[in-house]
Amino acid sequence: MDEFEQELKQALERRPAPPSLKRKVMARRARSSEPAHPFLWMRLAASIVIVLLLGGGVRWQIEKQQEKRRGEEARQQVFTALRITSQALNQVKIRLAAHDRKPEE
Amino acid sequence: MAHDWQPDFERLVDEHQSMVYSLALRMTGDRGLAEEIAQDVFLELDRHLRKIESPEHACFWLRRVAMSRSTDALRKRRVRGMDLWVALEDQHGLAAEEKSSALGIRLEYLMTTLPESQRAALVLRYQEDLLPEEIAAILNAPVATVKSHLQRGLKLLRAKAASQLKEFIRGA
Numbered sequence: 001m002d003e004f005e006q007e008l009k010q011a012l013e014r015r016p017a018p019p020s021l022k023r024k025v026m027a028r029r030a031r032s033s034e035p036a037h038p039f040l041w042m043r044l045a046a047s048i049v050i051v052l053l054l055g056g057g058v059r060w061q062i063e064k065q066q067e068k069r070r071g072e073e074a075r076q077q078v079f080t081a082l083r084i085t086s087q088a089l090n091q092v093k094i095r096l097a098a099h100d101r102k103p104e105e
Numbered sequence: 106m107a108h109d110w111q112p113d114f115e116r117l118v119d120e121h122q123s124m125v126y127s128l129a130l131r132m133t134g135d136r137g138l139a140e141e142i143a144q145d146v147f148l149e150l151d152r153h154l155r156k157i158e159s160p161e162h163a164c165f166w167l168r169r170v171a172m173s174r175s176t177d178a179l180r181k182r183r184v185r186g187m188d189l190w191v192a193l194e195d196q197h198g199l200a201a202e203e204k205s206s207a208l209g210i211r212l213e214y215l216m217t218t219l220p221e222s223q224r225a226a227l228v229l230r231y232q233e234d235l236l237p238e239e240i241a242a243i244l245n246a247p248v249a250t251v252k253s254h255l256q257r258g259l260k261l262l263r264a265k266a267a268s269q270l271k272e273f274i275r276g277a
Contacts, residue, residue, distance in 0.1 A: 004263060005231070011209035012216070012232040017126035018140055022118050025147045029114070032148065 112157045118147055121164065124233070125171045131228040132175035134217040138182070142174045149174075168233065169243045172225055179221065208270065215265045223258030226251050 001009070125146050129139035149170055150163070157163045216224055229240045237255060241248040 004266070005259070007208060008212055008227075008259075008262070009231045009234075011212040012131065012228060014123045014127040014232060015130060017122040017143065018136075021122050021126060021140055021143055022115075024140075025118055025122075025144050026115070028144060028148055029151055032151075 110159050112154050112163060114147075114151055114154060117150065117163055117167075121167050122147075124164075125167055127232060128168065128171040128228060129175045129178075131213070131216065131232060132172065132221075132224065133179055138178055139175075142171065142178055146171050146174055165243065168229070169245075172229070172243060176221065176225070211270050212262070212266065215262055215269065218265065219258055219261060223254045223261065226254035227258045227262070230255055 122143065126139055126143045129142040129146075130136060133139055133142070146167060150157070150167060153166070157166060216227065219227065225244060226240055229235045229243060230237075235243070237248050237251045240255075241251045244251065
């Protein structure tokens with residue numbers, strides 16, 4: 001190492017850090033370890049409530065539609081049963097009428 | 106790898122704040138920016154503390170990240186270090202302990218006029234007293250490239266000093 005390099009080495013000795021550096025680092029570190037937002041849990045709770053309400057509403061709507069469909073099916077079954085009964089009664093009526101005509105012949 | 110050393114963040118800040126700040130200052134020539142960079146480097150260290158395996162690893166990691174963040178900051182600002190240095194000297198002056206060697210101050214000033222890669226190599230060589238192999242590891246560059254930057258940087262600095270600092274060299 002020649003004289004110039006020695007001079008350069010002396011010129012580039014470490015400088016003391018500003019006295020505030022450590023304090024600022026520790027303060028920023030403390031801030032970064034705090035919760036991101038003091039009301040974060042409230043936001044989270046509100047979000048959960050909204051999701052539950054929406055989910056409940058959707059489920060209620062689906063159940064209502066299913067109930068309506070079941071009612072419609074039951075109604076159709078009643079109509080079908082009535083049709084069958086009506087047809088059976090008609091046949092009975094026809095047979096009775098035929099039976100009533102036989103003695104006359 | 107098993108290791109008994111437990112990193113103590115506050116102690117690491119105490120031990121290395123001067124090194125990190127000086128590296129950032131020599132690279133950027135801006136005291137405010139250097140302090141910001143040093144803060145960011147230590148906060149990043151805090152986030153990576155579990156990965157630090159030894160005091161030597163901590164020192165290597167800090168040097169590497171300080172150099173990297175300084176380079177990033179310079180690119181972001183797109184301002185030449187020399188201009189910043191002049192502005193700082195004009196506005197704030199130098200602290201009393203920093204006025205010990207006029208030639209040293211001028212050499213420091215001339216350092217900021219060197220190309221970034223040469224300045225990085227010279228700062229690590231003469232501030233941190235590192236070998237080219239160690240500098241190469243920190244800058245993530247081939248050893249031959251680092252040696253070239255050191256030689257060219259030193260040559261350029263000598264030339265600048267010879268043309269601009271004659272009176273100081275004679276007086277030294």
